[in-house]
Amino acid sequence: MTERVRVVVTLIAVALALACLPLVGLPAFYESFLYLVFHWIALATSWSILSGYAGYFSFGHGAFFGAGVYTTTTLAAAYDVPFLVTLPVAALVAALLSAGIGAVVFRVKRLRGELFGLLTLAITFVLATIVLNTRLDGGPGVYLSNVPLPRLVGSPTGTFYLLALALATGTLITAYLVTRARLGLGLYAIHDDEDVAEVEGVPTFAYKLIAFAISAGVAGIAGGIYAMYVSYVTVGDTFSVTVPLYVVLMSVLGGARHWLGPAVGAALITASLYTFTSGQQAILGRAIVAFVLVLVILLLPAGVVATVLGWRRRRADVSAASATGGAEARGGSSGDWRTRGREAASQSEFGAADPPRASAPPVALQCEDVWRAFGGIQALRGVSLRVEPGEIVGLVGPNGSGKTTLINVISGHYTLDRGRITLGGDDLAARPAHEIAGLGISRTYQIPRPFAQLTALDNVAVAATFGAARCALGEARDEAWHWLEFTGLARRASALPHELNLHERKFLELARALAGRPRVILLDEVLSGLTPAEIASAITLVREIRARGVAILFVEHLMRAVLELSDRVVVLNEGEVIAEGAPREAMRAPRVIDVYLGKTQAHVVA
């Protein structure tokens, strides 16, 4: 039984066991209390699918919850639609609403972070205003006591309990499967650096849209059930800040990046709210709960679940270290560590190991008359160049000459204004960055931009999954492992990027670029900041990559490396190609010397 099946079966088994609770004959209050626990588990978990995993912090969950409330209310009260039939419609309405919003908002880069949060909050107010000023409510609220509630068990409270239990279980299974699927890996990458994720091949727009729709759909169903539970809905209660505030609090407390975190947070907070309902200590109780929450969030910023798992992992590391004669948990014995790393890879979050796959047939990269401007500054002026399979082309030029801009344009990070870029027969100009990555173009960044909260192994696995290699999830980690070994980083596989030194981070960039099995690699100053010994090993590595038939466009300031590595050199200045040819000839061209050293020196050298 795979881990995935085991977890899903366990969740279903627990849910089935809990479903028997109404048969035990406990007082109805417990069903009522657990209804609220499951209600909040579903809401908080669904919120985290977009906001926790992808980092799009939404304050608009109340809008989708409210959309569900009023869909069920309107259909059941005004059109006599059976209550249970209204629930999938509530999910659909909420999901379509979110997809509509996402289709616009996710296209605008600046609407990330706090602006996204504010926008979603505004959407809640807009929706509340619409509901308040139309026949959906109109102001007086809507009464649902006349809507028949199907009896799943003896009591109405038992029915609500079972509905919420089913919803919470479904949401948890969905969340778990999302984190174990390409979608989850992609969302985590988006969370850490969306632009890099897109360039690594993650279809960021589609993934965010899917996550948003799932998240809102669940909130819609929760809203539909809630409407019947309270039986009288008003705009004020429905669209209050309670839902967005609580789901954020619960997710942050439990840990928004882990599929189980929000559920733990929801259970803790709901239980704590009940603990202090006594009329005599109500205010003091709320103050204590708030204080404890602040403390927990301050002391456990990653959330309860991540912290507990971290403790367990560290304890396991210590035990393993003692079992192997006291070797250090990390790097103490490379053989042991690699073995454990391999095991970790095969039991990874994202699947089991398989042998690396073969690259696609080599092709040439061709840029023809490429133009790109930023406002009034013309960064590229008709650049044309070609990189053949197995060729290393050095791209040099003074600072501001357009080298990195060209790499950004080729990789799809920037669109070009004019011209044509092709890879083999494929035109790249109109394609989004993730498609360009899928066709076989990888890049590194001058200043490394790893996904900060993914391990080195998972950083590389993202590229293996979404790049040209298109590894199935089962293969991605083994592929990633292969490239970590190739770049000498296998010992650091489970390290987080901030634990790596500059040399290691640069090589992580390389491993990530290679894991996509690209046909063209764009290396942006991969040697800068390295020691001479590190440079020597990097040069060896680049040669090995070339030997695999990969075309390499190599931006570098370090002339020794350029001359040593490049088959040809293209020199840029102020966005124009000013020289091209064999390295030493090109660098001796008077215009190049003029640019680098000034006119007098050009004359002297000539």
Added chain:
Amino acid sequence: MMRAALALVVLLAFAAAAAAAPSGQPIRIGGTLALTGPLAPTALLHKIAGEIYVEELNKANGLLGRPVEWVLLDDQSKPELARSLYEKLITVDKVDLIIGPYATSGILAAMGVAQRYNKVYVHHSFGMPHLAKYEMHFPTAAFGPEPNKTVPTTVFDAVAATSKPPKSVAIVTSKFPSAQFQSNGAKEVAEKRGLKVPLYLEYEFGTRDWGAIAARVKDANADLLWIGALGLDGNQLLEAMKKLDYTPPRHFHLFPAPGPLVAAPDGKNALSVTVFEEHPPFMNNPGAAKFVPIFKERAAKANVPYTAIETQVGGSFAAWQVLEAGVTATKSLDDKAIGAWLRKNRVDTIIGKLRFDGPNNYGDDLFKVKQVQDGKWVVVWPREFTAPGARLQPQ
């Protein structure tokens, strides 16, 4: 002789005290209030009223000779929590009786629970009578089954009885459900009475920008302004109108925060409705003379800004009186017996005589018109309830 007489008095006093002291297992009455959350400031008034009532009850003979314990829980201003906590009170705490929470949403959410367990459900602050279908709910928000008709009628009757009866009324109202419900009714009633309604405007609950609304009111220039106000809405609208150099000839406020309107200069002659004010004849109602000074003292200690008793506190106190009357009359804690008795009998309370035999268990509309005069609220209509010497201004 003197000494013997004194001893006899002391003995009798002790005997009387012993006879009055309740004994046995306490009768537990469960309920929730919004002790935290947005409704907490008003719910605090209900808490103080209930505590005083239970204390006084226990100082006397309790209920059926047994002490009374109020099991009060905090529903945190959330209707879903109110519902769930009433389930706790009934199925886990197994209280003998229940009493309603504060505010319409919570009352309605808990009404379903009361109905499922056949509990008598006395409540004090429910604003939508047509939604309450449970046969054993007993409201003490005493505005009758159709407050959207009767309350405006009372108000229009009051101003019609002056020397300058209004010919037009401008209506602006919050979209808060109960306010909108009654204000909408006011429009219909006004039109039926032949009053012109040059303006009917609804604003969202929580509105803070009153400039545009004030301009519309000024343009309408009606003889009477009806504000379906909650809290400070009325104060803020009056202030905005003042900036436009406009003061409405008469202005009525539906659910204002009573204190700020009394305190503000703009609030002079403001009209509103009430079921209780601290003057005759209300002070002659059962329990009033004893309750009013204690409440004022406790409210002041709890830093309540406006300690005078009016609709909220009056309704709250009356709810306890209704429950006590039901239990005492039937000599039982049986909900069905209490419910049946309450449906057939009137209960004389601090806010007047309540009956529950009308549509949806509502009885008479006991609301009267009050006005800010000389820095305090006084009832000015109907005439038999007016404060000594008070008349609706301007005449």
